[in-house]
Structure formats: C-alpha cells, structure tokens
Amino acid sequence: MGDETAHELAEILHYRLIDKKSLEDKMKKLGASEQKLQKYDERKPSILASLSLERDEYLHYLKSAVFSEAGQGNCIFVGRGCEILLRGVPGVLSLFLAAPLNIRLERVKSYFQCDDKRSSQIVSQSDRDREGFHQYFFETKWRELSNYHISLNTGFLHPHLCAQLIKSTLENDFNVETETAASLRIKDLILAEQVVRYILFDKMVPIHFLEAEVESGAVTLYGVANAPSFAEAAVQAAREVPAVCSAKSEIQIIQEYSVVR
Numbered sequence: 001m002g003d004e005t006a007h008e009l010a011e012i013l014h015y016r017l018i019d020k021k022s023l024e025d026k027m028k029k030l031g032a033s034e035q036k037l038q039k040y041d042e043r044k045p046s047i048l049a050s051l052s053l054e055r056d057e058y059l060h061y062l063k064s065a066v067f068s069e070a071g072q073g074n075c076i077f078v079g080r081g082c083e084i085l086l087r088g089v090p091g092v093l094s095l096f097l098a099a100p101l102n103i104r105l106e107r108v109k110s111y112f113q114c115d116d117k118r119s120s121q122i123v124s125q126s127d128r129d130r131e132g133f134h135q136y137f138f139e140t141k142w143r144e145l146s147n148y149h150i151s152l153n154t155g156f157l158h159p160h161l162c163a164q165l166i167k168s169t170l171e172n173d174f175n176v177e178t179e180t181a182a183s184l185r186i187k188d189l190i191l192a193e194q195v196v197r198y199i200l201f202d203k204m205v206p207i208h209f210l211e212a213e214v215e216s217g218a219v220t221l222y223g224v225a226n227a228p229s230f231a232e233a234a235v236q237a238a239r240e241v242p243a244v245c246s247a248k249s250e251i252q253i254i255q256e257y258s259v260v261r
Contacts, residue, residue, distance in 0.1 A: 002097040005154065006078050009164035013170075016075040023065055023080060023210055030068075031201075032061035040133075041080075056200070056209060059137055064193040073179075073187045079130075083147050084138045089189075090181040091174050095166065096148040099155035127146055188214040195238045195247075203237040207251060212238070216244035224252050 003019070010017040015110040024037055029252040040058040060130065066085050069075055070092075077086075083094035099107075101123070127142075145151055152162050192212040199205050199221075207230060210223040219238050225231045231251040239246035 003078065003165075004155065005097055005152075005161040005162045006076050008159045010076050010165055012163050012167055013074070013076075016069075016072070017151065018066075018069050018075050018077045019033075020078065020080075023062075023069070023077070025063040026069065027061045030061050032058065032063050036061070053208070055137075058195060060200070063189070064197070067186060067189045067193060069181075071190055073183075081134060081138055084134070084140060087147070089185045091178045092182070093150070093166065093170055093173065094148045096145060096151040097142075097154050097162070098151065099153060101139050103155040129167055132248045184216075188216070191217070191241070191243055192219070195221075195241050195244065199234050203233070205233045205237060206232050208235070210251075217243055219244050219247040221249050222249055222256055226253070226255060228253055 006019070007019055009015070012198070020041070022040070023163070027037065036054055036058050040055070062080060063085055066077065066080070066082055070086060071091070072190045083096075086092045087094070104117070106121055106166075108122050112118070112122065114122070130142045134140050140147060150166070152165065155164060157165070158224045175204070179209070192214040195212040195214070198212055199207060199208060207221075207223040209226050212222065213220045213222065221231075221234055221238060225234070231249045231253060234251065235247050238244055
C-alpha cells in the first residue's frame with residue numbers, strides 16, 4: 001500500500017509525486033540510457049555490472065535527478081534509496097511502510113491475478129532486489145529502521161490515515177527556517193553532482209568511486225585514483241565549475257604495478 005499512501009499524501013498536501021517513471025524520465029534527460037536504468041534500478045546488480053564503471057554513472061544520474069527534483073520543493077519520492085540520498089537535509093521526512101507477509105502476499109495475488117506460488121516469488125524477489133540495491137549502492141540495509149524517521153504498518157492503517165499522520169508530523173516539524181536551510185543544503189548537493197559530472201564526463205579524469213562533498217561552495221573530493229596527477233587534475237577541474245569557491249582532495253592513491261621475473 002506504499003504507492004496508495006504516496007498518492008493520498010500527494011493529493012492532501014498538493015505535492016508532486018516523484019515515482020519510478022517520472023524519476024527515470026528525469027534521469028534519461030540528464031543522459032542516462034535505458035540499458036543502465038534496467039541494469040541497476042532498485043535491484044542488486046549482477047557481478048559483471050557491479051565491476052563496471054557504469055555503476056558510478058548510474059549513481060551520479062540518480063543523485064542528480066533526485067536533487068534536481070528536491071530543489072523544486074514540495075515533492076514525494078517513492079523508493080530509489082532517497083532516504084539515504086537526502087539524509088540530513090532539513091525538512092526531509094523519511095518513511096518506511098510495511099505490512100505483515102500474509103497481507104502482502106494477498107495484495108500481490110489480487111493485483112497480479114496470480115496463485116500463491118507466484119505471489120510468494122514476486123514478494124521474495126522484490127525484497128531481495130531492494131535489499132541488494134541498498135547494500136550495493138549505500139552499504140546499508142533496506143529494512144534498517146534507523147534510516148527512517150517513521151515506520152507505519154499498512155496492514156493495520158489505511159493509506160488515507162497514514163497520509164494524515166504524515167501530514168500532521170510535517171506540519172509540526174516544518175517552518176520558514178527549515179525551508180531556508182533545506183534550500184541551501186540541496187543547492188550544495190546539486191553543485192556536488194555538477195562537479196562530479198564535470199570531472200568524469202567533461203574532463204574525463206579517471207577517478208573511481210568519485211564523490212564530492214560541498215559545504216557553502218567549498219568542495220572536498222573523495223575516491224580512488226591510480227596516480228597523484230589524476231587527483232590533482234580532479235581538483236583543478238572542480239575549481240573550474242561555477243559556484244565552487246575552493247576545492248581540495250581526499251582521493252586515495254592506489255598505484256598499480258607489476259613484477260616481472
């Protein structure tokens with residue numbers, strides 16, 4: 001009933017609902033291919049996919065899409081690890097909606113018009129994919145409740161009541177100061193992905209697992225490089241991005257070498 005609750009909440013609050021399709025459309029506009037979306041979207045990647053630099057690309061496009069939508073304010077995200085991507089942003093409320101297994105199975109049977117065996121397969125695969133996605137991209141457990149502000153049992157609570165409870169929580173927690181702080185933080189997150197894009201795709205500096213942390217325009221780069229010159233090139237590229245006031249490197253240098261006898 002997660003989707004139903006999200007729709008109810010969007011209608012009550014008059015917020016934009018950012019579901020799988022709308023987020024994928026945004027990622028495609030930013031440059032992500034359909035192939036990458038199918039390979040990584042909320043599922044555990046295969047061994048081959050996990051070893052590919054495409055993993056870094058997918059995560060960059062996902063972050064860019066989420067931060068861009070969040071920057072417009074008043075929106076509701078469904079899935080895709082947004083509770084991790086937006087963790088610490090003022091005014092963001094992360095929710096975990098769950099239901100007893102027997103209720104989930106009956107809902108799947110009704111929705112897909114399938115038997116008990118197929119229903120069990122669908123639920124098990126969905127749980128494995130979400131768990132694998134969170135573990136692979138964010139090194140956290142999907143069901144780890146400390147990642148969320150609120151957990152609601154949709155086997156007991158109707159979607160409309162869930163939405164009302166969430167609305168009341170937001171009203172007590174959100175104010176003008178929170179909105180200002182959220183806007184500033186999201187601007188930093190957007191700038192961080194602009195820096196990553198410029199370094200990796202425009203300048204093509206070979207930094208693995210590149211991440212940028214930005215605070216008030218000051219950039220710190222993290223990742224792995226094969227030589228100090230690559231880290232230096234990444235810092236120089238970061239300084240060229242508009243709105244960046246300073247840049248420094250925390251990139252690890254792991255030099256490759258061979259021994260020949």
